[in-house]
Amino acid sequence: MEWSTDLSTYPTYWHSRLKRGFGLGTGSNYRPWLRVRDVPSDGSSGNPKGITTGRTYHLLSKLERIYFHYLDRQPDVVDIREQFPILALSETQSLCAELGVKHPAAGRYPEPFTLDFLVTRQKEGRLVYQARSIKTPGDAADEKTRAKLNVEYQWSERNALDWKLVDVSGFSDDLQSTLVFMRGWFSHRYSADERIANDFSQMFLKLYEPNVPLKELIQACASRMKRGYSLAQNDFRYCAWSGLIPVKLNSKLTMHLPVTLDGKR
Template sequence: MARSKYAPSETKYKRWIKEGRGNGFGSDYLPWITVRDVPSDGRSHRVFGHKSQRTHHLLSDLELAVFLTLEWNSQTTDIREQFPLKREETLNIALDNGIKHPAEAGVKLYMSSDFLVDGLDLQLPQYVIQAKYINALKDPRVIEKLEIERRYWLLKKVPWFLVTENDVSPTLVQNISWIYPAEQDEIDDEILLDRTAYYSDLFQQNPNKTVTDICKLTDRIYNQTDGSSIYEIRQLLANRCFYFDMLSQPFHLLKGKDFVVENMGNLIGARHVSNQ
């Protein structure tokens, strides 16, 4: 049977290391795993980060929710997703604790943490988050791998946290569920730029009107089908052309003043890089 393109190999790992994956900070960081490196189940996301000014690779809806929580936290300064652990160290931890190290097709896998986070809090300047759905924690093997990861960071004196869907804001989940299906839509850069400029002006002109009222008025003025404007905004948000505090309230209650336009030059540049 043909070897899957997603299968691990030492050759692949050497290439990733040569590419600089797992290295860098801010806009220069390269995640160890990208959405192209795992089978697509429709739940992976490439999301532009306002803090980092680069595209982040998130492998589940839960990772997306955690990322956005970190993104909107004013204490967060850098988010490095899919951060690799040194394989020789995880192998030693597994051996010392009688845990079988993750392997596939005879290849010892590089383990990774979902997020390595830097922040301004002097009591917690750096920490790690692993995001797991509650159902996954019923698998003893998952627990074993988490224990290797926990001990890895314990040795490095970096706080490690396990986050489940129960730890995420329901409002954030609601906003994500509404906005992010639109990220699958293919939109040209020029259209994104034009629509962003248009709605940015519209929000500034109507700072105290709700987004739903603004969109209803726009549809009526331009004789558009009801819902046309709200869907365009949904697409812009999914592409991170605007950002807002997704933790505070549901999208439909937001007002024009709640939306902040992104640095479009950096965003478009990041789109080109992530599509190469």
């Protein structure tokens, strides 16, 4: 799914932003309609670099950051577009009139609805698009917010786009810190080797003990495999990120604490 670059199909007051690519493109060429600087923040926004696309993202809340990291490690996800605008203005205006919802506007000019995420997955040789909205439980219960989400849902439904409000009940600080810890291999510019990753994960699971600090387990693996400790740290991070080592995501993950694995006590 991609919007046309023909400016004549859009209101003239959007042209300056569209000429700069906002809301257009895919993959590394996509530019979100809204950026961190455009939206008031309580300090929970962020600009991580994506592993899937290699570009810098504009995430407006802690919940968005958690969901982004969650998506970025899934092997069937081939594109993640944040703050994706619905540029079909006549369609959303018609829906708002039908549903009795006030359309977003900047002054007297209508603004597009924006999907928090448009996710592209590769499924059985074809691309599948998913619209996902991220809201705190409080916002999700707010009547005005729910009315706007209904416009997103109705528009998506009429355009054969799978839309869902993401369940954020399990989005904890530990989940966020664990995902960031695991993806450290990427920020450290570690070059993954699948053969070494398979060997490391097998060694780690063989030596694993639930009460041993992670640092000691990595040191033991490094010694057995004759690899430097720093390199072995990134071996672990990559194996955890890619699922070769099944780390329990909602547990605290640091070098000085034991690591909890899914299915292990």
